[in-house]
Structure formats: structure tokens, C-alpha cells
Amino acid sequence: MSPTDCRLLSTDYFSFMTVRVRFAPSPTGYLHIGSARTALFNWLYARARGGKFLLRVEDTDLQRSTEESTRSILEGLAWLGISDYDEEIVFQSRNADEHRAAALRLVREGKAYRDFTPKGERSDANVKQEIAERARTAASEGADHRANPYRDVPLEESERRAEAGEPFAVRLKVSPEGQTRFVDAVYGEQERAHSEIEDLVLLRSGDLSPLYNLSVVVDDIGMGITHVIRGQDHLTNTHKQVLIYEALGATVPTFAHLPLILAPNKAKLSKRKHGEVVSLTTYRDRGFVPAAFRNYLALLGWSPGEENKELMSLEELVGLFSLEGVHRSNAVFNFSDTDPRHWTDQKALWMNAEYIRTMPLEELLPMVRSELESAGLWRAEYEGARAEWFGRTVELIRQRFITLKDFSGQGRAYFADDFEYDPAAVAKNLKKDSALRELLPGLAERIEAVAPWTLENTEKALRDFAEEKGVKAGLLINASRTALTGQSVGPSMFEVFDAVGRAAAARRLRAAAELV
């Protein structure tokens, strides 16, 4: 059977029952964009298949888990448009008793055993090296995974010692022979020899708290999860989980692992090394349109194939999404930590600009409103008496903005008088010609006299004035741009005169004469 056949078979296996997927973040920090993408793919799959999307907070690491990060993760998901969980949120820590009971049941059934070996200390600093070194020495000494002296202690003796208060851990009794296999919906057929898998610990010695692999499996069984869609970093460990499913006598769900998102240097994206670019909230705070970022995220490790379409609405995403379209190689998230203009992936930035420029105005307006509000630039009349002006102005300036922040930054002059003059713009458009000192107040007068106040008349007034004074219209136009907006770039100048308004325009022209 070819891998392709396996993939079809595996996805068809559960097709008679409702798809149930879950997103299971651990609340130990902000929402990582990789996790956000995992959540998105789960959500998309559920919606595409008419299934259920569940959320499980994996807060078993009490030391590192915080309520604040749970809240932040939920907020992040909501920002992306994912807040419609189909059932109550499950908090994994509350199921510890259940997890423990499952492991103890396995002990009684002889599928797991109590390990009375004293708990070893582990320096959490360089775990990776420690593992490699230990493996190396183990290999050279020819040690085998099944050598635990407590593996075959009779159940009665095990019970007796436990009752006597002797501390123990519980380990799964992995059969020395054979192999585990499963068909990953993305990576295809996966096999791993049992000899490669040690008798994994299910419950810690002492407090008998459940370990990750056990908790995940028991919860997924409890929640009736049919498809486990998660990061590829879990791919090899899945074999261990398959073993637990089998020991527990449960049906193994379909697994679908997602390629990782890497930093430009091909290293795994991490909070420690790469900072705020990996946090979803950064994108919200820096003016991303949720739909734009969601669209971008969907393209990392997935594509609809065929036409290679990129700009997709949520509805289109749901319609096009499939596990078959998920890539197997890791994606590089391209950004620069030295160049502020490339603080995040260029394509993400481009897509955001694209959304800002082309999305329905009425959807953009509320976002501009909240941006102006947080910058202290919002006025109630923008939704009242000046609503028409507001819509027209946003339409005018959105064309060349990249993020929502630009509405209060570069766009400040449209909403306030206390904007800043860009020194480069002043040098280029005002200081360039000293005649402007006289010309600007003159132009202000002409602008004040325009009647009726139309684009055409404003243009005529300016051009006539330029001709009379024997200067190029461009000189006046560019000077006006800096005078009215503080910048050297922007929309067509006569549109700007109109947006800023006659009185403010004249005032700013006169004020700018002082800067010449």
C-alpha cells in the first residue's frame, strides 16, 4: 500500500462519525504564532468537516502555568476569529485523578508496573546533552530498555510495597518485540520498533502526578477526539501515545502533524531567542488586521494546491482546507531583527496592506476607530455629523498604509493639528526654495478664496497662483503636502486639501512658511 493510499484510508476511517478536534495549549506564556496556526488548522478542519472544535488548557505544569497566560491565549484566539468552542473548555489539571486511575488500572491489568527505583535528580539546564550522553553510554554498555528490575515483580508484592508506603513511579510495560505503527494524515505511514521506546513513566514517584503522554491520551479519549492535529515536534512521541491507547483498549485517533515554523536561520522559532515577533499579540498590537494575519498564517505549511491561490476569505479557507494540502517540510518565517522595516515577514506585511486597501470600508472603519481611540484622536462626530467625511478620508489614506498604526502615525495630520513634521520632508519640500516663505501665505489666501470648495477649483486656484508667480505647480504642491501633513508622501494633493479642510489648510500653509 502506498503512503497515499494509507492517507486516504486513515481519513476515511472516521468519516462515519463526527469529527472532533481540539487545540491544547499549555498556558505558560503568550500565544506563539506556531500554536496559533495549529489552532487555526484545527478550527478550519472542524469547520470544513462539520465537526466539533474543542479547547483544552494543558495546565498540568503548575509552576509555569498562569491564569494570565490562559486569558492571553484565549484573547489571541478570539482576535483571530476563533472563539466558538463547541463545548466547555477542559482544564487538564482537573482531570489528574482520572489520569492516575487509568495508570493504576493498567498496573492491575499487568500492562504497566510500579518502579520503586529512587527518583533521580536532573539538571534541567542541558537536558539535551544529558540525554545524548546517557544514550551514548547506554549503547556502549549494551543496556536494554527492558532491564528494569521491577518490571516483572508480581502484582501482590508490588501492591504490598506500595501499601507499606514505599514510593514508586508507574511505567508502561512496552513489549520488547514488534513495533508500533500509525498512518499520519500528513506524513504518511510511520513505524517505530519497540526496542527504540523505553518503558515510559506514566506517573511520577511520590505524588503520582500524571505525565504529559498519559494525560494527553486519557483526555483525548475522554473528549472523544477523532483527529489529533498538532506540531511535528510530537511526531516521534506519538508512538508512545499509540502504545498507551492500545494498553487502555481505546481506538487510536487519526494523527496529523504539522510542519514547524522556523526562524530565518532555520532554528525553531522561540520566545527566548526571537522575542516578540513570535507572539500573536504583537501582531494585534502593531496594527494587523486579524483576517490578514490569519490568511498569512494559513499559508505557512499549507496551500490549496492547483491554482496556488493566496488571498482567501475565512469562508474560502474553510472550503479549501484539507489535511492533504498540508506540507511536510518546515516553513521559514522571514524577518530581520536589525531592520525595523522588516520586523516581521514581508509577505505578512504586504498582505496586511492588501487587506487594509481592499477590504470593505465598513469593516475597516471600526478598526480605524479603535486605533484612533487608543491614540487619543477619536471624536464622536466621526460617527455622527462628520461620518461621511471620515469614511472618505479613511478611503483616501488607506491606499498607502501598511498597518492600522499608520492611521494614527502617518495619518495623524488628518485627525489632529498637533502632528509632527518629518525633517526630511521639510528639507526636501520647504527649505528647498526660500521663495516659499512668501509664496505659502499667498497660497493660503487663494485657498481661502476658493468657491465653491471643490477639487477642481482648488487645483485651478493653485495652478493659477503658480503661473502668476512664475513657479512650477509642483513646487507648491509638494510644499503644501509637507505643510498640511508633515510628510513628503501621501495622496493626491488636492484630495488632501479637501480632507484637511479649507480653514486648517490655510492655517497650516501659513504656519509652514515659518519653517522655510
Add this chain to the structure above:
RNA sequence: GGCGCUAUGGUGUAGUUGGUUAACACGCCGCCCUCUCAAGGCGGAGACCGCGGGUUCGAGCCCCGCUAGCGCUACCA
């Protein structure tokens, strides 16, 4: 160390029974438009499809080997 996964221009991807000059998007360069900057239009540079073998009349697509990157390997999640 072991096991696993991956490998198409700088980045994201298309290329799903092997068949002419390897497609699209972002980015980059140039031209047009023009009051600036974007947008838009047009054009361009950039990939011997990781490397080496093989199968075939013919391979990015199939097979083998190698290399590199990444992941996992824990009484972390």
C-alpha cells in the same frame, strides 16, 4: 549517540498516471502613469529542482547512496 522527518529561485508555495523554454505570490531592479509616495500596468534579474549514482527514449516527479537542516530521545509540556 540512536531513531525519525524534510530537501523546487532570498522567502512562502504550484508542479497529484515521469513528456517541450520549471509556474504563482512576496521581496528586488527597470519602464509607464504622475504633484510625491503607494497602488496599478508592462518588462527584468534570480532555481543546473541539496549532492552523486541508477531505471527510462525521456525524471523536479521512480529507486539507491550521501550530505545538510530540523525534530524526538526527560519522573518537561
